Amino acid sequence: MKKIVIDPITRLEGHGKILLYLDERGGLKDAVLEIPELRGFERFCRGRRGEEMPQITERICGVCPEAHHLASAKALDDCYGAEVPEPARLQRELFYNAYIFSDHLLHLVFLGGPDLLLPEDTPRAQRNVLGVLQAHPELGKEVVRVRARAQKILDLIGGKAIHPVFALPGGVAKPLTEEDREEVRGHAQAMVGLAEKMVAFFHEQVLPDPGIQSLLLSDECQLPTHYMGLVDGEGAPNFYHGALRIVSAKGAELYCGPAGEALSLIEERSEPWTYVKFPYLKELGWKGFSAGEDSGIYRVGPLARVNVAERMATPLAQEEFERFFDHFGERPVHATFAYHWARLVEMVQAAEDAARLSEEDALTGAEVRGELGQPGEGIGVIEAARGTLFHHYQLDGEGLVERVNLIVATTHNAAGIGLSVKQMAERVVREGELDERLLNRVEMAFRAYDPCLACATHFLPGETPLVVEIYGADGKLLRRVAR
């Protein structure tokens, strides 16, 4: 038998690691999460037919293909000036709420589970998904069961569970039948049932924990930034469409208007020491890696969306939204760890909204494609589970792609993630020393954001390790740790 030597780091080069930069005294100066770079993507797309984009872009990311698929379809609706008929819009929204539910549920219980559902002193060997299942077997089993039902909605509407194929410019591929509706309705009701249980579980078993309270309320865990997210006409978060709203760190409205136009409000900062670009609000300017009202740094994702919202769209989510803000006693909420709780609020809305949409008469309507006009420029904006996602295309007169620009959620959050990691790590980094406590804290900081890393799309070379590199003031690598 041939001996196989596999370096787990190989696949990760440049695909997701945390870089810590020290100052001359050995203290922590900056922290950066390296995220995947889409090298050559724009050139690859140039000259392809616009209609191919929903299938191409959803393969960029193995974590949220649903978000790319629909953001791309929305950009194409805009490129062709197409009105999406009501039945098609309802299909897309229902599909999208099932995706948000499924993704948030996975994160709350299993990805963020070691931070939320296990005591902080849990031994490393049990600080994982299997430890979560062992500690909460009944919840774990129900989560697996109901998540599979949400996946069935994705399968049924999307055509394929992993890489959906249903959304087309101006609509969707085919109408749903009444039989389909019946099946979807049953799944959506199960989602609402689990969402209610999750809320009760969170309040009974998670929130009372003093460690969790400290992560939510202590001064050292607050990161005041601006926030961005889509809202509907009533000011509730909407994952699929709406106006883009930006509020400042003090809660003042900085922008509320067409989502596509918001691209002109953002600039990207390049730093010589990393290829990661850091978006910021142009009007406020780049003030370095600092938080606060004067900084241009903003955040997206669940916490941002509840912070920009006036209310939630559904009754149970509204109740949880009120409990959330009552707990903190202020708006916006700045605790990075509150991303998890905001995720729960949103998960409830996604379940309730999926159930509501499954009852809409027009869901099974036959008209599923709008008329396409002449191809041109278009922008599609959607709320991926991790935050605002922009697809911006320019098509030529033949409908071929001339230009593509994507801004993904984890890019918006790049500066915020670095600041959160720094905040959690700076007390425990001295002279390049790394210990278990630091690694745990670093993990907790970035995990709250649920960053999307394309490295998760592969099986080999095994489980994706956490890699942390520490650089001295002279730029030399002092230490590299992977586990």
Added chain:
Amino acid sequence: MGRTGSSCGVSRAEAAVVALGNPYRGDDGVGPALLRLLKVTGERKEARHASPVTRHEIDLIEGVHDGLRLAEAFLGYERVLVVDAAPWLPPGEVVRFRLEELPASAGYFHGIGFRAALELLARARGEGVPEVEVLAIGVPEDPRFGEGLSPAVERALPGALEEAIRWLNE
């Protein structure tokens, strides 16, 4: 995840070949390329009686996804062969090994590691874990966007196909 029951059984087959990789990123798509070859082999009329792809009930599955979703596709099978690109092997080299030989790091950066996901689902559903083998095909590091395989990786396909068929016959 596209699932093709090569011999169209209504119930799930006992074995599955799962191909990972992005066909839009050159050699990264070697897994799906091998899957297409397996499908063609199964569909060739003259090979119908001889081909293990049709003789055995197997499902051919293509997908790129995080651990849990991938693991969901595995449960219910007795045996699974995963085909994936391997940047740590010389381009074109083909190696088959058991899942247990993969290193598993204690932590994870994003998503659930595959082995943990498989065990999680099996325990939660009270099902057995399938016997998983991996067919790794060496590719150059850091594939760029583009379609098609490089000559070195393309040349490895017949050998990889033979290895996959050998697995089916075991």
